[in-house]
Amino acid sequence: MRLKSLHYFYIVLITFTLLFSFTSCKTETKKSAVAENEKTLYPDDVIPFMKEWKILCGDGKSFNDLTNVEHKDFFYVENENNTNWVVYKTPNSGVTSRTSSNTRTELGQKEEWKPDTGGKLTGTLKVKHVSTSGDARVAASYSVVVGQIHGTEGHENEPLKIFYKKFPGHKKGSVFWNYEINTEGDNGKRWDYSTAVWGYDMSVVGETPTTYPQEPEEGIELNEEFSYEINVYKGIMYLTFKSDGHETKTFTKSLIQTDFAESTDIPEQILALYAAIGRDGVEKENAYAGELQNFKQGAYNQTNGKDPEENIVWHTGSETYNGDIKKQYENGCYTEVWFKEATVGAGTPPQH
Numbered sequence: 001m002r003l004k005s006l007h008y009f010y011i012v013l014i015t016f017t018l019l020f021s022f023t024s025c026k027t028e029t030k031k032s033a034v035a036e037n038e039k040t041l042y043p044d045d046v047i048p049f050m051k052e053w054k055i056l057c058g059d060g061k062s063f064n065d066l067t068n069v070e071h072k073d074f075f076y077v078e079n080e081n082n083t084n085w086v087v088y089k090t091p092n093s094g095v096t097s098r099t100s101s102n103t104r105t106e107l108g109q110k111e112e113w114k115p116d117t118g119g120k121l122t123g124t125l126k127v128k129h130v131s132t133s134g135d136a137r138v139a140a141s142y143s144v145v146v147g148q149i150h151g152t153e154g155h156e157n158e159p160l161k162i163f164y165k166k167f168p169g170h171k172k173g174s175v176f177w178n179y180e181i182n183t184e185g186d187n188g189k190r191w192d193y194s195t196a197v198w199g200y201d202m203s204v205v206g207e208t209p210t211t212y213p214q215e216p217e218e219g220i221e222l223n224e225e226f227s228y229e230i231n232v233y234k235g236i237m238y239l240t241f242k243s244d245g246h247e248t249k250t251f252t253k254s255l256i257q258t259d260f261a262e263s264t265d266i267p268e269q270i271l272a273l274y275a276a277i278g279r280d281g282v283e284k285e286n287a288y289a290g291e292l293q294n295f296k297q298g299a300y301n302q303t304n305g306k307d308p309e310e311n312i313v314w315h316t317g318s319e320t321y322n323g324d325i326k327k328q329y330e331n332g333c334y335t336e337v338w339f340k341e342a343t344v345g346a347g348t349p350p351q352h
Helices: 002-037 268-273 325-330
Strands: 053-056 075-080 083-091 104-109 119-129 143-151 160-165 172-180 192-198 226-233 236-242 249-254 293-301 334-345
Touching (some): 083 104, 083 293, 083 325, 119 143, 160 226, 192 268, 293 334
Antiparallel strands (some): 053 104, 075 083, 083 334, 104 293, 119 334, 143 293, 160 172, 172 192, 226 236, 236 249
């Protein structure tokens, strides 16, 4: 009888041990799955080209290696409707780069190239917010640059800046691109020629600081996706812009042969927009030929607190709360851009 009881005890003990082990394994597996789901996603998990870039953020912090890097409130990942996005966010006032009055949370390409050699940058994005403060007479107000080509020698001018701009109270904003001349002589005479993609170009402004032009009929809304391709091949820049429900737009511009060598070549847009600040320069015959460039991508905030009476094109007089970033974020004085896809590489022959 005692042997049977002992035998029964051992069976119960073994059964309990097995059940405990199985339950523990299931619990550990579940914990592991939860931990995996809660793992931090970094921007380079979403867009894997980050090794090609460094970044400067709106508070002045920079990173040269973007492997497993995020910077809270400036450069990080958000998930919306099961899609991961890289967020670039920057206030109206923070720490700026050496050559700019405007803050940015923006990638800077490590590799440099010349227009003759070329390069290609693509991006699929949506703008979540632009500053709601500024002076409506100023062309740069309420806008953000979401991609650019930037010179790294000579005058360090910008052959391309892609803008999104939306006036307060409007549902739709405009996408346009600017070409900055590589000035012959005094670079203080430089200017940007602006071309509309959807909506207005940069020259459409308000008549007073607080009155706005009519809302653009063919504009792009906040949170509406669009994409761009910048393809520089053998000195020619080919631009393609796409968005569902909008006409695909393409443009071609030489970066090695100017269209603006003589004063008679200066467009009417420039004579009107820049008249107040006296910028009426002409461009080198060979434009940006032979000069090193790189790409930039992210959120380059074009609004700043500078006095519009000093520069009615670029000084937006926006609210900055004395540089308090938290207050700027709380009161709409910032810009925020989300990218879900992007590539960078060599220029390719254009598709005809």
